[in-house]
Amino acid sequence: MLTFLPAPLHRALYRIAHRVRVPIWRLFRIQVHGVRVIALDEKDRLLLVRHSYGASGWMPPGSGIEPDEDPVEAAARELREETGCLLSQARLLAVRAEDFHGSRNMVRVVLGRAAGAPQADGREIVQARFFALEDLPEAMPAGLKERLRAWVLTEGRTQDGTA
Secondary structure (H helix, E strand, C coil): CCCCCCHHHHHHHHHHHHHHHHHHHHHHCCCEEEEEEEEECCCCCEEEEEECCCCCCCECCEEECCCCCCHHHHHHHHHHHHHCCEEEEEEEEEEEEEEECCEEEEEEEEEEEEECCCCCCCCCEEEEEEECHHHCCCCCCCCHHHHHHHHHHHHCCCCCCCC
16 A cells, blocks of 8 residues: 555545546456455444545445455455454355446455454545444445345354354
């Protein structure tokens, strides 16, 4: 990360880069590979972030990954980079094909436990916090709130009742 740049300049560069790459993805229909982290704290609250670029809504932490990168390792790395939290008890939950700015995004959904207090870096991430499942924010992409709740409620428990 370019931490030597002042945070406002860094955020501006993220926005410019995003505006450049989206038309490229649309034009060439590039397949993107990504990871989305469903990270729960000890109170079963879900960690969400808001990015400094793209849509302004709340999302689970995540990012692009290499096609052969281990999704659980990528999820742990992304969670640490985006929020400062550590990921444990992580497992691959699903692989979903999603439309992503006109391209196909193969998203690996990883579920695990987050340890630590989330801290937005003020560069890529402008806000990071935990939300109770029954109190997820309104500002989220269509359908995501319901999918997140369903994943956590149906897949977020082990045989002994813990996530």
